[in-house]
Amino acid sequence: MLFSVLCTLIAVHVLSEVPPAPPQNAHVDNWLLTWHPATEAGVVNYTVEYSGFLSDVWTEVPACVHIPLNSCNVISTKAEDKFSCVKLRVQAERRGLTSTPVKACSRNGDSCTPDFNLTAVPGFLIVNLRRDHILAREHAAYIKHRVYYGKEGEPRQYEDSVASLTIHKPQEGQRYCVEVQYMYEDTPIGLATCTRCEVIPKSSTDSKQSEIIVAVVFVVLLVVMPVLAYVLIFQRGIVKQWLRPPYHIPEDFFLEPFSKNHLPISSHTEEHCHVISSISREELSE
Secondary structure, three states: OHHHHHHHHHHHHHHHOOOOOOOEEEEEEOOEEEEEOOOOOOOOEEEEEEEOOOOOOOEEOHHHOOEOOOEEEOHHHHHHOOOOOOEEEEEEEEOOEEOOOEEOEEOOOOOOOOOEEEEEEOOEEEEEEOOOOHHHHHHHHHEEEEEEEEEOOOOOEEEEEOOOEEEEOOOOOOEEEEEEEEEEOOEEEOOEEOOEEEEOOOOOHHHHHHHHHHHHHHHHHHHHHHHHHHHHHHOHHHHHHHHOOOOOOOOOOOOOOOOOOOOOOOOOOOOOOOOOOOOOHHHHHO
């Protein structure tokens, strides 16, 4: 019994020394940072940090240190940077151990987060980006977009682009996800966008062929039906003649029309005839 209790205490102590799982889905909406806490036993607190424009130094947000909540207002960081282009991250804490920090994304674009939309067509995924934004006007050619993309659930690759970007030959029927962040030369600034995904539609070759067949049938019916109606109504005689069954005339019918073979055989008794010679008028007058 004592041994079981001791093992339990050791297990609890070992588990308590494992860092907590990191929070999930950290995102900013109107300067309110929200995240989903991981399911953990025991008390878990959270701390939010920010990093300014072109800075790699992370500083705690005063109102968001060791809080048990899963959200915090970070509007105070807006005054900490000239362009308000701060990056944010949150980490879980338990018994002095911290989780891996999770960077936050922005759901609604702002002056420091790109505004984009996706267009998915067979063979292409188009990331529509704006060139006319505040940072571009302030820093001209130094600002560009970094576009992270890939199949959902797989590692992302990225490309840098000043304007819209077309991703060629994505796999049809698969779901592709994209995030975009502003870059100053090779340094990311501001919050990246939250992930947006689109399914690449399949080529509609079969449906197009079906549409063509239906169109051809429709045209044929449109032409044939009036002609058929005209023939049935106004040319019935010709139609009857066409439908009359064929007949055959014997070849010798016209060669020997009065031959004995074609004369009818009378069933009456053969009559006796006399020859009448010519009679003159004088004989008649007598």
